[in-house]
Amino acid sequence: MDKPLIIGVAGGSGSGKTTVIQHIVQHIGEENLSLIAHDAYYRDLKHLSFEERARQNFDHPASLETELLIRHIKALSSGYSIDCPIYDFANHIRKDVALTITPKKIILVDGILIFYEKELRRLMDIKLFVDTDDDVRLLRRLRRDITERKRSIEGVLDQYEKFVRPMHLEFVEPTKRYADIIIPHGGENQVALEMVNALIFDKIRD
Numbered sequence: 001m002d003k004p005l006i007i008g009v010a011g012g013s014g015s016g017k018t019t020v021i022q023h024i025v026q027h028i029g030e031e032n033l034s035l036i037a038h039d040a041y042y043r044d045l046k047h048l049s050f051e052e053r054a055r056q057n058f059d060h061p062a063s064l065e066t067e068l069l070i071r072h073i074k075a076l077s078s079g080y081s082i083d084c085p086i087y088d089f090a091n092h093i094r095k096d097v098a099l100t101i102t103p104k105k106i107i108l109v110d111g112i113l114i115f116y117e118k119e120l121r122r123l124m125d126i127k128l129f130v131d132t133d134d135d136v137r138l139l140r141r142l143r144r145d146i147t148e149r150k151r152s153i154e155g156v157l158d159q160y161e162k163f164v165r166p167m168h169l170e171f172v173e174p175t176k177r178y179a180d181i182i183i184p185h186g187g188e189n190q191v192a193l194e195m196v197n198a199l200i201f202d203k204i205r206d
C-alpha cells in the first residue's frame with residue numbers, strides 16, 4: 001500500500017472539529033479513513049482520586065501522551081494496525097480496552113493541540129484549522145459537556161475560566177498559523193467543506 005495521506009484537523013474546543021470530520025467521512029467513505037483523536041491519548045490518571053482528577057488542567061500540552069500518538073501514526077503509515085486507547089471523559093481515565101485501528105488510504109487526526117508539537121505537525125500532509133468564535137464554542141461545549149461528558153454547569157464554567165480559555169490563548173490559537181486552510185464557522189461552512197472534500201478526493205484518486 002502507498003504511504004497514506006495524513007490530514008490534521010485542529011481548532012479550539014467546541015469549534016466543530018468532529019462535525020467537520022463527519023462531513024469528510026460521509027464524502028470520502030469510512031473504508032478509506034483511519035480516524036484518530038488526540039483526545040484518546042489523555043494521560044491515564046487512575047492513580048488520583050476522582051476529585052483530584054477533575055481538578056487537572058486538560059488543556060495544557062503535557063496532559064496528553066503525544067509521544068504515543070506519534071508512534072501510532074508512524075505505525076499506521078508503515079502499514080501496521082494500532083491499539084488506540086479509549087478515553088472516559090466522565091471519569092477522566094483510560095478504559096481498560098483499546099480500539100484496533102487498521103491502516104487505510106487516509107489518516108485523519110483531530111485535536112485542540114495537534115499542531116503544537118513540531119514532530120507531530122511535520123507528519124501531516126494537510127493541516128486544517130476550524131475557527132469558531134469563542135462565545136459560540138463555549139455555548140456548544142456547555143451543552144455537550146453536560147449531556148455527553150456528565151458535567152455540571154458550574155463545573156464547565158469554572159474549568160473554562162481557569163484552564164480552557166487561558167490555555168486556548170496560550171497554546172491553541174497561536175498554532176492557527178501552521179494551518180494550510182482555516183475553516184471559519186466549522187461544520188456549517190458548506191463552501192469550505194466542499195473544497196476540502198474535493199482536495200482530499202483529488203489526492204487519493206486512482
Ligand SMILES: Nc1ncnc2c1ncn2[C@@H]1O[C@H](COP(=O)(O)OP(=O)(O)O)[C@@H](O)[C@H]1O
Binds near residue numbers: 187
Ligand atoms: N454548526 C453547528 N451548529 C450547531 N451545533 C453545532 C455545530 N457544529 C457543532 N455543533 C455542536 O457543538 C458541539 C461541539 O462540536 P464538535 O464538532 O464536537 O466540536 P469539537 O470536536 O471541535 O470539540 C457538538 O455537540 C456539536 O453537535
Ligand SMILES: Nc1ccn([C@@H]2O[C@H](COP(=O)(O)O)[C@@H](O)[C@H]2O)c(=O)n1
Binds near residue numbers: 014089
Ligand atoms: N478528562 C478530560 C479531558 C479533556 N477535557 C477537555 O476536552 C477538551 C478537548 O476536547 P474537544 O472535543 O472539546 O476538542 C479540552 O478543552 C479539555 O478541557 C476534559 O474536560 N476532561
